[in-house]
Amino acid sequence: MNVAQARRLLSVTEEDDLHSLKKKYRQLMNTCHPDALGSEEPEHIRRAQEINEAYQLLKNHPHAFDSMWKPQGKTRPERKRPTWAGVVNERAFCERNVYLYYTMETEEGHPYYCAARGKYLWEPKEEDFQLFLISIHEVVKELMEHTDKTMAVRSRLFQYLAEQFIEPVKVLRKIEKPVRLDQEGREIYRFRAYLKEDRQHPLREKMLLYPKAFQGSRILVQDKNGMEYGHLSFEDDRIYFCIIPLLKEKLARVKMEVRDRKVIFYFRLEKEAEQYRIPDRNLEIAKLLTKG
Numbered sequence: 001m002n003v004a005q006a007r008r009l010l011s012v013t014e015e016d017d018l019h020s021l022k023k024k025y026r027q028l029m030n031t032c033h034p035d036a037l038g039s040e041e042p043e044h045i046r047r048a049q050e051i052n053e054a055y056q057l058l059k060n061h062p063h064a065f066d067s068m069w070k071p072q073g074k075t076r077p078e079r080k081r082p083t084w085a086g087v088v089n090e091r092a093f094c095e096r097n098v099y100l101y102y103t104m105e106t107e108e109g110h111p112y113y114c115a116a117r118g119k120y121l122w123e124p125k126e127e128d129f130q131l132f133l134i135s136i137h138e139v140v141k142e143l144m145e146h147t148d149k150t151m152a153v154r155s156r157l158f159q160y161l162a163e164q165f166i167e168p169v170k171v172l173r174k175i176e177k178p179v180r181l182d183q184e185g186r187e188i189y190r191f192r193a194y195l196k197e198d199r200q201h202p203l204r205e206k207m208l209l210y211p212k213a214f215q216g217s218r219i220l221v222q223d224k225n226g227m228e229y230g231h232l233s234f235e236d237d238r239i240y241f242c243i244i245p246l247l248k249e250k251l252a253r254v255k256m257e258v259r260d261r262k263v264i265f266y267f268r269l270e271k272e273a274e275q276y277r278i279p280d281r282n283l284e285i286a287k288l289l290t291k292g
Contacts, residue, residue: 001050001053001054001057003057003058005054006053006054006055006057006058007058009050009051009054010024010025010028010051010054010055010058011024012024012058018059021055021058021059022055025051025055028051029048029051029052029289045282045283045286048286048289049093049094049282052094052143053094053095056094056095056142084098084115084116084118084120086098086116086118086120086121086123086126087120087121087123087167088118088119088120088121089119089120089121089164089165089278090119091164091278091280091282092119092164092165093160093161093164093281093282093285093286094119094139094143094161095117095118095119096117096118096119096120096135096136096138096139096161096165097114097116097117097135097138098114098115098116098117098118098120098127098135099112099113099114099115099127099128099131099132099134099135100112100113100115100126100127100128100131101128101131112131119164119165120165121165121166121167122165122166122171124171124174124175124238125174129237129238132165133162136158136161136162136165137158139161140154140157140158140161143157143285143289144157144289149288153288155216156216156288157285157288157289159216159217160281160284160285160288161281161285162217162241163241163245163278163279163281164278164279164281166241166242166245166278167276167278168241168242168243168245168246168276169242169246169269169273169274169276171238171241171242172189172242172243172269175236175238175239175242176189176191176239177189178269182268184271185271186268186269186270186271187268187269188266188267188268188269189266189267189268189269190264190265190266190267191234191235191236191239191264191265191267192234192235192262192263192264192265193232193233193234193235193256193262193263193264193265194232194233194234194262194263195221195229195230195231195232195233195263196230196233197261198229198230201227201229203229203258203261203263204258205258205259205260206257206258206259207223207257207258208223208224208255208256208257208258209221209222209223209229209256209257209258209263210222210223210224210256211247211254212226212228214244214247214248215231217240217241217244218231218232218240219231219232219240219244219247221256221263232256232263232265234265243267245276245279246269246273246276249276250270251269251270251272251273251275251276252267252268252269252270252273253267253268253270254266254267254268255268
């Protein structure tokens with residue numbers, strides 16, 4: 001989508017400013033949103049995405065309200081964004097920024113810059129994980145700019161958006177190596193995790209633990225009797241975003257055993273994990289953004 005198309009979609013003229021742009025955006029979202037229409041049709045979801053994309057483009061464009069951007073008149077070519085040779089998830093709800101660290105010291109406020117913007121999947125060998133998280137937090141902030149949603153809703157939106165930009169099997173294989181293969185050739189990974197100990201329910205050597213629930217990017221565990229022992233903490237935060245989507249889809253199995261007051265977390269990829277597809281969360285995201 002270019003500036004002229006965005007202006008047409010939101011009915012923006014050179015007489016508008018940022019305040020009136022926001023007003024038109026809210027009015028369109030309130031009338032075209034899938035929930036407002038009582039519809040879950042893909043075309044209505046796409047319409048909401050287009051409205052949001054147009055708003056984000058105009059809000060951040062330095063010449064969004066200039067007369068030279070009239071759809072009927074002469075247009076000035078937009079400055080090309082840097083190219084990024086990354087894989088794209090065309091079904092993602094919206095675009096995100098791809099950030100890279102500067103290779104030398106700079107006087108900029110941040111030690112990183114925006115290398116590209118698009119529906120790019122996270123590439124762990126190219127894009128630092130913390131910068132990836134920053135890009136997702138920025139998208140959440142942009143999408144919820146005109147809402148007063150609770151922190152729980154924002155957290156869920158963050159989770160849905162992050163899922164759209166991560167291929168867990170491919171990422172897992174890039175950041176970790178399996179410790180072995182089982183007799184059927186399935187990959188087995190080994191991670192070290194931690195639990196905050198409770199004096200009333202201390203961890204016992206060689207006791208087994210089991211997943212009880214997935215809460216956002218956290219795993220709540222219990223023993224064989226159903227006693228909860230809290231949420232696991234991994235040494236590498238990237239692991240959560242790889243293993244939880246696969247466990248939810250039953251494409252992996254785990255075994256957890258306490259050793260030396262730590263939890264040894266064995267993670268086995270099932271053969272069906274190769275068929276994992278990034279879930280389409282656009283309807284859930286659209287509902288979270290519904291006003292009210």
